[in-house]
Amino acid sequence: MHPIIPVDWERPLTPEEKELKEHLLSKLPPIVARKEVGKxxxxxxxxxxxxxxxxxxxxxxxxxxxxxxxxxxxxxLIDWAIRRFGMVEVKDFR
Known part of the structure; x- marks a missing residue:
C-alpha cells in the first residue's frame, strides 16, 4: 500500500498555481459532482x-x-488538487 502524502494546506500557492487556479475557477460551476471532475x-x-x-x-x-x-x-477541489499534485509551468518544451 502506498503511504499517504498529506496535503500542506498552509503552503502558499506559487504565482503559476494561483494563475491556474483562477483560470480553472473561471470555467467551472461553483459545485462539481465527483463523477464529472474529469470532464x-x-x-x-x-x-x-x-x-x-x-x-x-x-x-x-x-x-x-x-x-x-x-x-x-x-x-x-482545485485548491486541493494543486496542493496535492503540484504544478510546474513548462516554459521551453522540445
Missing part, C-alpha cells in the same frame, strides 16, 4: 483518484452527499 477539468483530475484520496482521508477539505452523488465546491 470539467479537461482530464486533469480523475474521479477515481479523487474518490481514493477521499477514502484515505486525504481528499478535498469538504464534500457533500446528495442522493447518490458526491459534490465538491470547485474552489476547494
Amino acid at each position: 470539467l477539468t479537461g482530464g486533469w483530475l480523475d474521479p477515481k483518484t479523487v474518490n481514493n484520496e477521499d477514502y484515505k482521508g486525504n481528499g478535498p477539505k469538504r464534500r457533500f452527499n446528495s442522493s447518490r452523488k458526491v459534490l465538491y465546491r470547485s474552489e476547494e
Whole structure:
C-alpha cells in the first residue's frame, strides 16, 4: 500500500498555481459532482483518484452527499488538487 502524502494546506500557492487556479475557477460551476471532475477539468483530475484520496482521508477539505452523488465546491477541489499534485509551468518544451 502506498503511504499517504498529506496535503500542506498552509503552503502558499506559487504565482503559476494561483494563475491556474483562477483560470480553472473561471470555467467551472461553483459545485462539481465527483463523477464529472474529469470532464470539467479537461482530464486533469480523475474521479477515481479523487474518490481514493477521499477514502484515505486525504481528499478535498469538504464534500457533500446528495442522493447518490458526491459534490465538491470547485474552489476547494482545485485548491486541493494543486496542493496535492503540484504544478510546474513548462516554459521551453522540445
